[in-house]
Amino acid sequence: MKPRTRLAGALLLCACPNEQASTGATASATEATTTDTDASDATTTAATTTPVTIPACEKQAIAxxxxxxxxxxxxxxxxxxPDVGGCVADLVATANTSCVCDLEADPLHAPYVACLADAAVGYQGCLEPLGCAQEDAYFTCNGQYADAVAACDKAAKASVGALTIQCNGGPAFACSGGGTISAxxxxxxxxxxxxxSDEAEATCVFVCEDGQQIPAFDRCDGTPDCDDASDEATALCYFACDDGLEVPANWVCDGHVDCVDETDEAACP
Structure with missing residues (x-):
């Protein structure tokens, strides 16, 4: 496909803030090998082959x-x-690599960012030989990429939570003793x-009106789990807007107006 011939130039457009430093290091190494005529052959060879380390977030952005x-x-x-430019902008924005770069600055999250970068590079390599007619192969690449990211998740739960909250705007749970984790x-x-406190009984167990106990996440899921159906009670599961409209209680203070009169977002912290 013609757009593939433009990759070399396009890759330079998406990089993290430390790109200039990396580029400068490359240029310096090149100058050292081409202008120092008094250096020995061994020194020249060593300077030529010295690898330049690319930050993981930049590698992910490029891939x-x-x-x-x-x-x-x-x-x-x-x-x-409708057009290639809009598609590219959408996919790049979804990856949100600028936020991933912020995570990489924390040593706690750096291995996770590196794993994500390797997954992105692998996905790029899987796509490169494919034509548009090879739909099954595209799905295979998508699956391999998803598996690679899932493998990163297993080794870095705290980092996944940070990425979910900081970069994707996911809901957070406030620990009783301070700090937050991904909900x-x-x-x-x-x-x-x-x-x-995220595993405390008060957090994880819902007590039905008849005393029966069920997992808290079964509350207000649309299916009665309590024998008396109290886990699906309207007063528990719905918020009454001032104009009489009822919306799911978990829509209150979620940053999106759902009541016509906006009362679901009126008393939020």
């Missing part, structure tokens, strides 16, 4: 841009996007808060 350039002509051909890890059987 993400490349993968978008490879995918988008096919997405346009399939009718998923996706509440009541998963593994304490993530230092005080273990």
């Amino acid at each position: 993400t841009q490349a993968a978008a350039d490879l995918r988008c002509p096919c997405e346009v051909e399939a009718g998923a996007y 996706q890890y509440v009541c998963d059987g593994q304490p993530d808060c230092k005080d273990m």
Whole structure:
């Protein structure tokens, strides 16, 4: 596909803030090998082969841009996007690599960012030989990428939570003793808060009106789990807007107006 011939130039457009430093290091190494005529052959060879370390977030950004350039002509051909530019911009924005770069600055999260970068590079390599007609192969690449990211998740739960909250705007759970974790890890059987409040009975168990106990995440899921159906009671599961409209209680203070009169977002901290 023609867009693939533009990858070399396009890759330079998406990099993290430390790109200039990396570029400068490369230029300095090149100058050292071409202008120092008094240096020995051994020194010249060593300077020429010295690798320049690219930060993981930058590597991920470059691979993400490349993968978008490879995918988008096919997405346009399939009718998923009206033009290649809009598709590329959407996929790059979804990756949110600038926020990932912020995470990399913390040593706690650096290994996770490096794993994500390797997954992105692998995805790019999987896409490169494919044509638009090879839909099954595209799905295979998507699956391999998802598996690679999942493998990163298993080794870095705290980092995944930070990425979810900081970069993707996911909901957070406030630990009783201070600090926050991603809400996706509440009541998963593994304490993530230092005080273990994310696994406390008061957090993870719902007591039905008749005394029966059920997992808290079964409350207000649309299916009665209490014998008396008190886990699906309207007063528990819905918020009454001032104008009489009822919306799910978990929509209150979520940053999106759902009541016509906006009362679901009126008293939020």
